[in-house]
Amino acid sequence: MVKRWSAKRKREVVLRLLRGETVDEVSREVKVSVHQLEEWRERFLESGLEGLKSRGDTSQAAELKEARAKIGELTMELELAREALEKKFGRAPRKRSGPRRGQ
Numbered sequence: 001m002v003k004r005w006s007a008k009r010k011r012e013v014v015l016r017l018l019r020g021e022t023v024d025e026v027s028r029e030v031k032v033s034v035h036q037l038e039e040w041r042e043r044f045l046e047s048g049l050e051g052l053k054s055r056g057d058t059s060q061a062a063e064l065k066e067a068r069a070k071i072g073e074l075t076m077e078l079e080l081a082r083e084a085l086e087k088k089f090g091r092a093p094r095k096r097s098g099p100r101r102g103q
Contacts, residue, residue: 005032007049007050007052007053008049010040010044010052011044011049011052013026013030013032013037013040014037014040014041014044014052017037017041018041023037023038040052
């Protein structure tokens with residue numbers, strides 16, 4: 001059983017799937033779960049060989065996912081704060097377009 005798969009070896013397995021071999025058959029033969037093979041196939045179809053070079057959810061991909069979630073959270077908080085200011089003062093605060101004075 002192979003413990004570590006190179007991108008080229010993953011590609012060969014994915015190509016077998018794309019040529020019509022069943023995922024169950026290939027899974028049994030190469031001793032890789034059906035779920036993992038399907039993930040490799042999706043990554044290959046999205047990004048080619050480069051998509052197979054990463055190992056699962058890479059730290060860079062995980063950081064990007066976290067950053068996007070944080071941006072969404074902060075955007076929501078900003079919108080709620082603007083709404084609260086509108087209720088309190090009757091209008092939204094002005095947007096600043098440049099550096100603050102004295103900077």
